[in-house]
């Protein structure tokens with residue numbers, strides 16, 4: 001037994017897993033009962049006795065991978081999780097092996113340098129000023145800042161923590177005053193309400209922004225929502241908009257919202273966890289017109305940047321806002337020290353933090369910006385083509401015309417039918433869509449993450465759905 005042997009066994013197993021997934025000779029999803037899997041994987045025995053190497057490891061991986069949900073399968077249409085490029089997955093392996101917990105520079109100079117560089121690259125795509133490298137302070141120009149964190153939910157929490165600290169600079173010492181609130185559309189991801197709960201603002205103090213039939217914020221109604229909040233004696237920590245919404249993938253009118261926030265001196269936070277990647281496309285970046293006027297943006301690389309989970313960026317236009325978000329002292333970490341790098345620890349909830357930049361960097365370094373742009377353009381285009389095809393079918397309705405790579409549709413019939421059809425699709429294992437509730441109705445939802453999924457697959461999916469419904 002050796003590292004090299006076991007690594008080769010693992011890589012070989014993954015290679016076969018990818019091949020059989022892409023060729024669709026195995027189901028995209030196969031949910032066996034947990035009790036069965038716990039036994040079949042031999043978990044209790046391996047934990048007690050150890051020795052899972054060589055041929056035994058190969059057998060274990062066989063069982064494990066046979067029960068994995070296959071994102072590489074072209075029938076994978078479910079959730080907003082990247083089909084990772086293998087180079088990014090190797091980044092996760094290198095990061096796991098070196099285990100450089102790089103939130104403090106001394107614990108991972110290479111990992112921290114890559115994170116710093118990737119944050120600057122993302123800031124540049126937004127149109128914000130990149131931060132000078134430590135030791136190279138270029139005058140007084142305001143620069144942006146950011147940090148990579150373990151997921152979009154944590155990223156939203158981090159951005160809203162920064163917003164709260166700006167509104168209530170003493171909050172870290174004194175706790176919350178009782179007049180804090182948030183403004184957000186009803187279709188905001190649940191992590192926004194969760195952040196309101198965690199921050200002690202309370203999810204009941206999330207005031208809804210009015211939206212149109214597509215779930216898009218109506219700029220002319222912003223003032224009314226703000227007024228409602230003020231009439232209740234509250235102050236807004238931030239106004240949150242979607243780019244794009246989770247359920248149906250629609251972008252809020254950021255430019256107009258940004259102007260409103262500037263007028264009122266409101267912190268403008270954009271949840272671009274899924275859709276900020278349109279900034280990488282010359283064709284689609286206009287969907288985020290006005291993004292540079294925001295105060296903060298969340299952008300998940302593990303959604304549309306082909307990067308393994310998790311790798312989410314919190315970006316701010318003014319780095320000082322994030323630097324002031326977590327005002328805390330831990331004498332063994334935070335002390336005056338001569339150092340050639342940068343400590344991300346002051347910008348994040350985490351203490352021990354993975355070197356998330358490497359998986360993003362290696363993905364981009366393998367593909368290059370042009371191929372990443374082509375991927376995004378292709379996914380958006382195939383989604384639109386699928387929508388146009390569905391428009392020709394009398395028994396299928398779509399609630400909105402997609403702007404990104406999320407397509408919702410509904411078979412003629414009630415909500416229960418949509419859920420039943422999805423359950424049956426999953427049981428058959430050729431396709432794995434998700435489902436969402438939008439404007440009070442249940443829809444099937446196809447998220448085009450997989451670069452192999454084509455219009456032909458959607459035609460097959462519809463044929464199968466019709467068969468099941470009949």
Ligand SMILES: Cc1ncc(COP(=O)(O)O)c(C=O)c1O
Nearest residue numbers: 080151152153189246271273274
């Ligand atoms: C708009 C939006 N924000 C936040 C999140 C949460 O991101 P994560 O799953 O990385 O925590 C999602 C996830 O789907 C999302 O769509």
